[in-house]
Amino acid sequence: MVELAAAAESFRGQPCLRLTWGPDDSLLVALHGAHVLSWTGAGRERLYLSPKAVFDGQAAIRGGVPVCLPQFNERGPLPKHGFARNLPWRCDGARVDAASGDVLLTLVLESDAATRASWPADFRFALTLRLGAGRLEMLLDLHNLGSAPWTFTGALHTYLQVQDIAAVRLQGLDGQPCWDALADTRTTHAGEVRFDGEFDRVFLAAPAPLGLLDGDTVLDIAQSASFEDTVVWNPGAAKSATMADMAPDSYAQMLCVEAAQVERPLNLAPGAQWTGWQRLRVVA
Numbered sequence: 599m600v601e602l603a604a605a606a607e608s609f610r611g612q613p614c615l616r617l618t619w620g621p622d623d624s625l626l627v628a629l630h631g632a633h634v635l636s637w638t639g640a641g642r643e644r645l646y647l648s649p650k651a652v653f654d655g656q657a658a659i660r661g662g663v664p665v666c667l668p669q670f671n672e673r674g675p676l677p678k679h680g681f682a683r684n685l686p687w688r689c690d691g692a693r694v695d696a697a698s699g700d701v702l703l704t705l706v707l708e709s710d711a712a713t714r715a716s717w718p719a720d721f722r723f724a725l726t727l728r729l730g731a732g733r734l735e736m737l738l739d740l741h742n743l744g745s746a747p748w749t750f751t752g753a754l755h756t757y758l759q760v761q762d763i764a765a766v767r768l769q770g771l772d773g774q775p776c777w778d779a780l781a782d783t784r785t786t787h788a789g790e791v792r793f794d795g796e797f798d799r800v801f802l803a804a805p806a807p808l809g810l811l812d813g814d815t816v817l818d819i820a821q822s823a824s825f826e827d828t829v830v831w832n833p834g835a836a837k838s839a840t841m842a843d844m845a846p847d848s849y850a851q852m853l854c855v856e857a858a859q860v861e862r863p864l865n866l867a868p869g870a871q872w873t874g875w876q877r878l879r880v881v882a
Contacts, residue, residue, distance in 0.1 A: 604692040604703050609635060610653035615689060617701050619729045630655050631683040632705040632725045634663040640732035640880040644817065646759040646852035650843045658683045660843040661757045661852070663736060667723060668750035670860045676716060680752065682707055682723060690724065700730040709743070720744030732880035739873045742866040749865050753829060753858035754876045760812045763793045763832055763850050770808035770819075771828070776801040777861070793853070796834030800860050803828045808855065809881075816881040821857035824874040829856040 604615040609626060614635065618624040622641040627634045630653075637645045647661035658664055658679065667682035669675075677684075687705040694701055707723045714720075720743040728735040736754050760766050768791040776787050779798040787801065807820035808828070821828065831854040833841065838849035857876035866872055 600694040600696055602692040602694050602701060604689065610651075612653050612655060615692075615703060617692065617703050617727065617729050619699075619701050619731065623729055623731060623733075625727060625729055625734060627703065627705065627727060628659065629686050629689070629705070631659065631685065632665050632687040632707065633659050633683065634727065634734075634736065635659070636662070637734050637878070639734060639878070642815075642880075643759055644734075644878065644880070646757040646848075648844050648848055650845055650848075652843055655686075656684060660841075663757070664755040665723075665725060665738070665752075666755050666858075667738075667740075667752040668717060668719075668721075668748075670751040670753055670858060673751055673860070673863075679755070681713060681716065682752075683755075685713075687723075687725070695728075698730065700728050700733075702729070703727045717748075719746070719748040721748070733877065734879075735875055735877040737873065737875040739871060740866060741871045742868055745868050747865055747867045749863040751859050751863050753856045753860070755829075755854060755856050756876060756878070757852050757854050758810060758817065758878075760810075760851060760853050761815065762813070763853060765813060766793055766853055767791070767811040768808060768830065768853070768855065769811065770804050770806060771801050771830075774801045774804055774828075791830060793832050796837050797830060797832045799830050800858070801828045801830065802826070802861075803857075807877075810853070810855065814882065818877075818879040818881050819855055820877045820879070822873070822875045824872065825857040825859055825876070826862060827858040827860045829854065829858045829860065831856070 666679040669680040
């Protein structure tokens with residue numbers, strides 16, 4: 599690995615870092631929450647960021663890729679989606695992979711008195727972003743630094759930008775068991791996933807990458823086996839209109855496809871580490 603300086607920027611008043619790979623690929627990540635705000639892949643923006651997202655350095659940012667840790671949604675005692683997305687992370691360096699030519703950037707969040715007040719655990723969370731030609735990989739590494747075990751759930755809450763949600767097809771989840779959060783029912787999904795209203799389901803992760811088809815856009819979405827679930831979410835028109843940090847038509851331009859650990863909390867023993875990743879690759 600060769601050391602590399604990530605470019606410092608400010609976006610809506612928040613300190614950010616930018617990585618660039620050639621003329622057509624770049625990413626912008628905020629230190630607040632280690633939140634990826636933008637990924638230009640093969641010359642086109644691939645992530646959705648709400649025009650009404652809040653950038654106050656305290657609230658979660660709507661869109662991009664929030665890091666939901668150490669709790670998914672409200673499945674535990676912490677505030678919704680945990681605290682990692684609401685805290686400042688520090689840069690742990692950028693570098694070039696000499697073998698592949700990819701550029702990488704790592705951000706870190708470590709436990710302190712404030713985190714222990716709500717979650718009594720000693721930890722080191724690291725998010726490594728790997729950028730290549732038409733490709734973004736996001737790798738989470740969790741390390742238990744304490745003398746007691748702790749459990750966690752979480753997700754890389756990826757908001758993908760789409761041209762028209764009504765035309766989107768998500769392939770690769772045929773035959774996967776899923777929980778429908780809206781109906782609170784469990785079924786086995788059949789065929790492609792299509793969207794004609796609010797959609798909120800937790801799927802057992804598929805063994806092969808998913809394919810997102812949206813007009814002339816094809817995106818390959820893969821995740822590590824260590825993430826046991828895949829969350830697919832779109833708020834639909836009615837719910838989008840009620841969300842203060844979403845525009846009324848936001849639902850039509852985004853789809854969340856999230857590498858996640860939801861159904862089964864994982865236990866991390868003292869000194870142990872867990873790693874999970876999601877990879878996005880432009881096919882067309």
